[in-house]
Amino acid sequence: MAKLKLYLLSLLLVAAGCSQNTSDAQSVVRSTAGPAPKELQGLAVATFAGGCFWSCEETFEELRGVRAAVSGYAGGTVAHPSYEQVGSENTGHAESVQVYYDPKQISYQTLLDVFFLGAHDPTELNRQGPDQGPQYRSVAFYRTPQEKQEIEAAIKRVNASKHYPEPVVTQVAPFKQFWPAEDYHQGFYRLHPNQSYIQAVSEPKVEKFQKAFKDKLKNPL
Numbered sequence: 001m002a003k004l005k006l007y008l009l010s011l012l013l014v015a016a017g018c019s020q021n022t023s024d025a026q027s028v029v030r031s032t033a034g035p036a037p038k039e040l041q042g043l044a045v046a047t048f049a050g051g052c053f054w055s056c057e058e059t060f061e062e063l064r065g066v067r068a069a070v071s072g073y074a075g076g077t078v079a080h081p082s083y084e085q086v087g088s089e090n091t092g093h094a095e096s097v098q099v100y101y102d103p104k105q106i107s108y109q110t111l112l113d114v115f116f117l118g119a120h121d122p123t124e125l126n127r128q129g130p131d132q133g134p135q136y137r138s139v140a141f142y143r144t145p146q147e148k149q150e151i152e153a154a155i156k157r158v159n160a161s162k163h164y165p166e167p168v169v170t171q172v173a174p175f176k177q178f179w180p181a182e183d184y185h186q187g188f189y190r191l192h193p194n195q196s197y198i199q200a201v202s203e204p205k206v207e208k209f210q211k212a213f214k215d216k217l218k219n220p221l
Contacts, residue, residue: 018052018095018131018197040100043067046111046147047074047175049094049139050120051128055202056097058189059119059209064218065106070098071188072180075139075173083182086135094137098178108147110216112154115140116168118209122158123166129201138168141175148172 050056053071060069073081076093086093099111116122121129122138142148155168180186189206192198214221 018054018136040068043100044103044108045143046099046101046108047096047141047178048099048111048115048119049074049096049137049141050115050122051095051124051136051138052131052197052202053095053097053181053185054188054198055205056095056119057187058202058206059114060097060099060111062206062210062217062219063101063106063111063114063213064216065104066099066101066218068100070100070178070180071185072096072098072178074098074141074175074178075171079177079179081179083185087133089133089135092134093179094135094139095181096139096141096178098180106216109150109154112140112150114209114213114216116154116158116170117163118212120205121164122155122168122170123164125169131201138170139173140170141173143175148174 048056048060057069057071060066072095073086073091073093074096076086076091078085078091078093081091081093085091086095101111120138124138126132126134126137128136128138140151140154142151151170151172155170155172158164159167188195189198189202193203210217210221
């Protein structure tokens, strides 16, 4: 019953979705694409789209070996897109997270395991829970042929395991460009723990991930 109530509450949040109100969005200076900050240069980089980037960012941030996870937009055709443009479904972008990690501490395969089994539901097409639209689609972006092979192998493993009742629908796409989201989106999960969407939708997803990957966390539960 408690889960049913939580899900019904999440449905009421569909209109708002993974968003802030428009006035908040207009009050911040947007980040722009460019080279990684100096403290992140030299690290390996991976990019994933798994629905609302608030919980997805938090999931990767908690992994030991990940230095930073940045919310943004990838997979589209418009340069420097705004949140509103992406939400209009006219740019082709998906809400994404760019992960900067140390491959000596965490492997790309582990990131894939977390992405497919902990960060989101890869069997939902053009949606995640109450969030609907192609901007919430599941995408694993590859930078090299080896990464493409690893993604495809991971999808086969997940499907073969029957972890989900439905097959994975995640797109496997070449990485082209990542545009960091507006500043107010960065670290949103930790900055706004009492926000209704965070409590109803994001927090249960993060808690599920924490239980499944407790041995991979920077701060074990």
